[in-house]
Amino acid sequence: MKNCLHFLIRGSVLFSLLAGLSGCGYKTLPVAPQAMVPKPITDLSYELTSNGAVLHWTYPDRTTSDNKIAELDSFQLYRAEMPADAYCDTCPIPFGQPITLPGGLLPDKGHRQGSYDDTPLQPGNMYFFKLRSRSGWLAESADSNVITFRWEKPTAAKKKEAPPASHVAVADRTPPPMPTNVQAARTASAVKIFWDAGKDKEIAGHKVYRRVGDAKPELIDEVKAPYNIFEDKNPPPKGSKVFYSVSSVDQSSPPNESKRSAEASLR
Secondary structure, eight states, X not given: OHHHHHHHHHHHHHHHHHHHHHHTTOSSOOOOOTTTSBOOOOOOEEEEOSSSEEEEEEOOOBBTTOOBOSEEEEEEEEEEEEEGGGOOTTSOOOOOSOEEEEEEEOOSSSOOEEXXXXXXXXXXXXEEEEEEEESSSSOBOOOOOXXXXXXXXXXXXXXXXXXXXXXXXXXOOOOOOOOEEEEEEEOSSOEEEEEEOOSOTTEEEEEEEEEETTSOOEEXXXXXXXXXXXXXXXXXXXXXXXEEEEEEEESSSSOOBOOOOOOEEEO
């Protein structure tokens, strides 16, 4: 009789404990408060290399409630690839399981930059990437912007043979396609400019132009293909209205230059 009574008492206590937990909202995992969730990354970009691509982004330093973040726990990088001939604009992107990348402390002033080197890549494949950041186990941001590109292994430019002496040489005066999707992002000490170079194999490089206020655009440097990133290490001071544009140049002699792209602006 004593054992039965003891069992009934233990069962009553356990039932009360479970009922209390249910009433307190612990039926599912707790949800992280918005004060901890980082704002989504908006400047994910890429730089093509001879063997793959390097991704770049800025660490988010504010939560969705605009609170300061002192440290990020990690990043979740989502990656997908497929043959270019299997790609369609309306098909869902087949992202796989995320790759976990380390986070880190954020500076008191300025912004911290992140990067990821993805190599080797397969020629003729389309690649897709998006990124999330975490400030804790449950505090994960929404998706970043999605970047996509087709990777082709760079090849050495073929040497153009001189025409036969009996023929008159006709100079190539057709400009290459201009770059698109030009973006500018200010870092702690510079401004990074990114763009989509296109697929024209005759492109030898790009020219980067800068315009301040109402002034005319000025050429500040040139970048050789296949790279599509430039770092302006001497930008105008913060607060200045600055515009960047990029043109393409081909392998002709003298080279043909495309029109300048639409401008990317920042202060």
